[in-house]
Amino acid sequence: MKGKVPRIIQRENVQQKRDTKLKSKPKNFTHFLSIPLNVEKLIHKLEKFKKKVEQEHKDLKQFFTDFKKLHLTICMLTLET
Numbered sequence: 001m002k003g004k005v006p007r008i009i010q011r012e013n014v015q016q017k018r019d020t021k022l023k024s025k026p027k028n029f030t031h032f033l034s035i036p037l038n039v040e041k042l043i044h045k046l047e048k049f050k051k052k053v054e055q056e057h058k059d060l061k062q063f064f065t066d067f068k069k070l071h072l073t074i075c076m077l078t079l080e081t
Contacts, residue, residue: 027078034071043067 046067054061 029076030079031077033074033077035074037070037072038068043070046070 050064050067053064
């Protein structure tokens with residue numbers, strides 16, 4: 001067995017290098033997993049809600065987004081390139 005490194009030690013070294021690499025630089029999210037919520041019935045109800053809010057609080061108009069882009073984010077991912 002002279003000159004050969006046991007597989008267990010090789011795996012541990014690979015894991016240590018991977019751990020060091022992950023700790024060394026901050027990760028930015030590159031992808032996300034989401035469920036679209038652009039259902040016509042929901043959009044219609046949200047539009048009605050938006051109109052009611054805007055009637056009473058005109059200054060809140062700027063905080064509404066396009067309901068056709070509505071989605072529920074399930075998770076954020078960092079995928080290495």
